[in-house]
Amino acid sequence: MANLKEIRNRIASVSSTMQITSAMKMVSAAKLKKAQDAITAMRPYADKLTELLQGLSASLDADSGSKFSDNRPVNKVLVVAITSNRGLCGAFNSNILKQCTNLAETVYAGKQIDFIAVGKKANDFLGKRYTVLANHSTIFDDLTFDNSAIIAESLMEKFTDGSYDKIEVVYNKFKNAATQIVMTEQFLPIVPVEGTEGSNADYIFEPSKEEIVEQLIPKSLKTQLYKGIRDSFASEHGARMTAMHKATDNATELRDQLKLTYNKARQAAITNEILEIVGGAEALNN
16 A cells, blocks of 8 residues: 555645646636637528528529539548647547548548648647648637638639639537537538529529629638637537546546545554554563
8 A cells, every 4th residue: 555645645636636627627618608609699690691602503504603613523632620729628639630531541542632720739630641731720819700711712712723622621510518520511612502493582683693602602601611610619618628527527536535545544554553552562561
């Protein structure tokens, strides 16, 4: 059995760790509320805008289709991997990196696949294995639509100039504090909604459908990417809050076990001292 000093040191160490994880849990809980409100308020607008533009794109003639709907043979793929800048958030980052590895080695095996990292963890992992064109980890310091729009514009340019035939975004979709869903969404070309023929009969378009599509598709794509980053940001705080909650519970359980071990060791030491005293007294009496 370990001596009492070693057990006391372990109890102090575990208690210190427990205070840190508890503080991190409270910080993430506070940040989660704001991030959750932001993505919850944004989703209906982003989803409706995407649905409308997909329906419009599907109803256009092939000759008048948008340059963002150009379906080419897929030989060069660009993947935007959205992770966090810090760890201690459970499987939040590893799930994204596993999906990126699966895309590179299975789904698009034999094709050219490059990455754009949004988050330090993605850049550190993918940079050692694949080509990372850019790292936008600083966006989380000031997460605004304008900052994410810069990334979206560069993606649209890479698609329209033929540098890449397909662009996908991999991120964690926020469901609740304990659940994040790994999403792989096709960013470009735009995916038309099946069965949309005739669904626009109730709309009067001014100006024409073609002009509306050409003007609103860039805005829709910027909104789509911003929503993905916002989703990932909220998911990160939810995952970290859950991970720190479990870590605090585990530290509490370990501390209690160590205290029990310490009390048993202390009791054994006291019992041995009493036996030695009694034995000494008996020897003197004899």
